[in-house]
Amino acid sequence: MYTKIIEPRVSETDGVGHIYNTTLPIWLEAARNPIFKLFTPDDSFQNWKMIILNINVDYVSQVYFGKEAIVYTWVKKIGTSSLELYEEIHQNGSLCARCKAIYVNYNMEEQKSKPIPKSIREALEKHLYGK
Amino acid sequence: MYTKIIEPRVSETDGVGHIYNTTLPIWLEAARNPIFKLFTPDDSFQNWKMIILNINVDYVSQVYFGKEAIVYTWVKKIGTSSLELYEEIHQNGSLCARCKAIYVNYNMEEQKSKPIPKSIREALEKHLYGK
Amino acid sequence: MYTKIIEPRVSETDGVGHIYNTTLPIWLEAARNPIFKLFTPDDSFQNWKMIILNINVDYVSQVYFGKEAIVYTWVKKIGTSSLELYEEIHQNGSLCARCKAIYVNYNMEEQKSKPIPKSIREALEKHLYGK
Amino acid sequence: MYTKIIEPRVSETDGVGHIYNTTLPIWLEAARNPIFKLFTPDDSFQNWKMIILNINVDYVSQVYFGKEAIVYTWVKKIGTSSLELYEEIHQNGSLCARCKAIYVNYNMEEQKSKPIPKSIREALEKHLYGK
Numbered sequence: 204m205y206t207k208i209i210e211p212r213v214s215e216t217d218g219v220g221h222i223y224n225t226t227l228p229i230w231l232e233a234a235r236n237p238i239f240k241l242f243t244p245d246d247s248f249q250n251w252k253m254i255i256l257n258i259n260v261d262y263v264s265q266v267y268f269g270k271e272a273i274v275y276t277w278v279k280k281i282g283t284s285s286l287e288l289y290e291e292i293h294q295n296g297s298l299c300a301r302c303k304a305i306y307v308n309y310n311m312e313e314q315k316s317k318p319i320p321k322s323i324r325e326a327l328e329k330h331l332y333g334k
Numbered sequence: 335m336y337t338k339i340i341e342p343r344v345s346e347t348d349g350v351g352h353i354y355n356t357t358l359p360i361w362l363e364a365a366r367n368p369i370f371k372l373f374t375p376d377d378s379f380q381n382w383k384m385i386i387l388n389i390n391v392d393y394v395s396q397v398y399f400g401k402e403a404i405v406y407t408w409v410k411k412i413g414t415s416s417l418e419l420y421e422e423i424h425q426n427g428s429l430c431a432r433c434k435a436i437y438v439n440y441n442m443e444e445q446k447s448k449p450i451p452k453s454i455r456e457a458l459e460k461h462l463y464g465k
Numbered sequence: 466m467y468t469k470i471i472e473p474r475v476s477e478t479d480g481v482g483h484i485y486n487t488t489l490p491i492w493l494e495a496a497r498n499p500i501f502k503l504f505t506p507d508d509s510f511q512n513w514k515m516i517i518l519n520i521n522v523d524y525v526s527q528v529y530f531g532k533e534a535i536v537y538t539w540v541k542k543i544g545t546s547s548l549e550l551y552e553e554i555h556q557n558g559s560l561c562a563r564c565k566a567i568y569v570n571y572n573m574e575e576q577k578s579k580p581i582p583k584s585i586r587e588a589l590e591k592h593l594y595g596k
Numbered sequence: 597m598y599t600k601i602i603e604p605r606v607s608e609t610d611g612v613g614h615i616y617n618t619t620l621p622i623w624l625e626a627a628r629n630p631i632f633k634l635f636t637p638d639d640s641f642q643n644w645k646m647i648i649l650n651i652n653v654d655y656v657s658q659v660y661f662g663k664e665a666i667v668y669t670w671v672k673k674i675g676t677s678s679l680e681l682y683e684e685i686h687q688n689g690s691l692c693a694r695c696k697a698i699y700v701n702y703n704m705e706e707q708k709s710k711p712i713p714k715s716i717r718e719a720l721e722k723h724l725y726g727k
Contacts, residue, residue, distance in 0.1 A: 212626040214487040216480035218379030218530060219442070220641050224386045225360045225476040232356055233605040246662025248349030248613050255355045259390040268480060269639025311350070343495040345618040349609035349661060351510050356607040364474040377531025379482050399611060400508025480641030481704070486648045487622045494618055510611030517617045521652040573612070 204330050205276040207234035211268045222266035228258060231290050231302050234274035238288075241323050242308060252317075254309040256285070261301040266294050277332035281324055284308045284316040289332050335461050336407040338365035342399045353397035359389060362421050362433050365405035369419075372454050373439060383448075385440040387416070392432040397425050408463035412455055415439045415447040420463050466592050467538040469496035473530045484528035490520060493552050493564050496536035500550075503585050504570060514579075516571040518547070523563040528556050539594035543586055546570045546578040551594050597723050598669040600627035604661045615659035621651060624683050624695050627667035631681070634716050635701060645710075647702040649678070654694040659687050670725035674717055677701045677709040682725050 209230050217223035235253075242252035266272055272294045280287040285307050292300040307316045319327075340361050348354035366384075373383035397403055403425040411418040416438050423431040438447045450458075471492050479485035497515075504514035528534055534556045542549040547569050554562040569578045581589075602623050610616035628646075635645035659665055665687045673680040678700050685693040700709045712720075 210626070210629065212622065213479060213629075213632065214485050214622050214625055216485075216641070217475055218478035218480070218482045219382050220379075220480045223476050223478075224389075225356075225363055228359050229356045229605065229607050232607055233603070236603065236606075239606065240662075246660075248351075248609070248661075251350050255393050257390070257392050258355075259388070261388050262386050267639075268641075269633075341495070341498065343491065344498075344501065344610055345491050345494055345616050347510070347611035347616075348606055349611070349613045351611045354607050354609075360474065360476050363476055364472070367472065367475075370475065371531075377529075379478070379530075398508075399510075400502075481644050482641075486651075487618075487625055490621050491618045510613075513612050517655050519652070519654050520617075521650070523650050524648050 204332075205234060205237050207236075207274045207276070209233070209272045209274060211266065211270070211272060213268060216268050220268075222268065222272075224262055227260060227262070227266070227292060227300050227302075230272065230274055230292065231258070231260070231304065234276050234290065235288070235304075238276070238286075238327070241326050251311065252308050253286075253306045255304065255306055257303070257305040259303045263301060264297055264299050266292065266299045270294055272299070276330070278327045278330045279303070279332050281319060281327055283318050286319065286327070335463075336365060336368050338367075338405045338407070340364070340403045340405060342397065342401070342403060344399060347399050351399075353399065353403075355393060358391060358393070358397070358423060358431050358433075361403065361405055361423065362389070362391070362435065365407050365421065366419070366435075369407070369417075369458070372457055382442065383439050384417075384437045386435065386437055388434075388436040390434045394432060395428055395430050397423065397430045401425055403430070407461070409458045409461045410434070410463050412450060412458055414449050417450065417458070466594075467496060467499050469498075469536045469538070471495070471534045471536060473528065473532070473534060475530060478530050482530075484530065484534075486524060489522060489524070489528070489554060489562050489564075492534065492536055492554065493520075493522070493566065496538050496552065497550070497566075500538070500548075500589070503588050513573065514570050515548075515568045517566065517568055519565075519567040521565045525563060526559055526561050528554065528561045532556055534561070538592070540589045540592045541565070541594050543581060543589055545580050548581065548589070597725075598627060598630050600629075600667045600669070602626070602665045602667060604659065604663070604665060606661060609661050613661075615661065615665075617655055620653060620655070620659070620685060620693050620695075623665065623667055623685065624651075624653070624697065627669050627683065628681070628697075631669070631679075631720070634719050644704065645701050646679075646699045648697065648699055650696075650698040652696045656694060657690055657692050659685065659692045663687055665692070669723070671720045671723045672696070672725050674712060674720055676711050679712065679720070
């Protein structure tokens with residue numbers, strides 16, 4: 204799996220004193236940078252490939268300011284052109300959130316989805332859930 | 335249903351030129367203010383009740399800078415202490431995103447969920463989906 | 466002056482319970498949309514002109530969730546290619562923040578600043594501070 | 597000085613393809629966590645002390661997605677109850693932004709500013725600019 208350590212920001216807290224729920228999709232996305240780089244090695248937006256189709260986030264327990272959080276990203280399923288991720292946010296040894304995210308490999312110039320190339324598929328397979 | 339008009343901000347766009355996917359949960363939440371006010375009429379965070387349990391967002395088509403977007407919020411199901419919302423984001427007459435969001439009416443001092451009071455239930459029922 | 470009404474979002478509050486200080490530059494920028502449109506009438510980022518050089522924000526008093534805030538934007542000075550704005554955020558009849566922002570009219574393809582055209586200059590002059 | 601490495605997020609880019617200008621105040625604030633901790637060792641918002649009075653940001657050159665940015669934070673001046681910071685954001689060996697930020701040590705319960713304690717003053721002095 205991919206692992207990303209996040210140091211919570213004060214700007215990411217809310218009036219109740221926790222990390223706000225809309226912050227978690229931002230952290231989850233931040234942890235997908237190595238996957239984006241597989242599809243767009245030069246990090247250019249002209250050449251961007253990964254278009255999101257769905258996110259499904261379970262808020263399990265509160266995340267707090269002042270302690271590092273960890274985002275774990277697994278590959279759940281590699282379709283012809285789609286990619287399903289399973290992600291968890293942990294803090295202090297506890298599971299705080301779970302997410303399923305579905306992306307498609309999309310060619311923006313041609314405006315259509317494209318098969319995920321074999322080399323990327325092999326790189327992703329190293330991060331399969333349950334492996 | 336509740337209706338909230340959003341004027342997209344440049345800060346909400348991404349390098350590809352669209353409104354970024356992590357912005358949509360923020361807009362969807364912004365449109366829930368009248369529901370938050372039902373549960374916390376004085377808008378105080380000491381007295382905050384609505385705790386989110388799950389969001390499930392379908393990204394249907396791109397949202398652009400330069401045109402107003404509209405968020406529609408329906409009440410889908412009122413449980414004993416839980417509340418399920420169904421939401422849509424439209425722009426230019428097209429559906430851009432769909433969301434299901436589940437909240438619980440939570441008493442933070444006692445650290446437990448509470449039944450949704452009858453008066454709030456009646457106010458929410460006016461916004462039931464399909465009505 | 467330009468006037469923009471902002472309905473604060475829960476996601477824009479912080480753990481202390483106020484609108485967070487990093488939110489104010491976002492609101493101030495959101496209120497500049499009509500100025501951006503003068504320079505880029507088609508709202509396209511390929512054709513974007515207004516590049517920010519400096520912001521200077523005075524935090525005068527707290528902004529709260531639950532009440533509308535108003536952003537007022539005046540044109541302070543129109544240079545050959547630069548534009549200086551003066552902005553205020555008010556809530557509940559009180560001044561909450563003041564900002565000076567300096568932009569330059571920039572041609573990204575040629576990578577250089579350009580004189581502000583006469584027609585834009587005239588449109589901006591209607592919003593001069595003190596007029 | 598304090599040093600904070602930031603991995604840019606796609607959600608922090610804008611339609612022009614750069615890190616958006618409203619993101620930089622968020623990064624600058626994120627880099628101040630060790631200073632916030634000096635004043636509020638338990639990271640609790642009930643006990644929060646550092647209230648911002650002013651930020652002044654010079655946007656020197658563009659920041660890009662795909663490469664780490666570094667935020668350097670120096671203490672510029674320690675007043676009786678106020679604290680002035682000088683900050684720089686670098687990427688790829690170039691200066692991208694400069695910021696001056698002024699905070700006050702504030703007791704929210706008593707609603708007044710307080711002298712900065714000697715122990716905090718000594719910890720801050722290790723990070724004085726020019727030292």
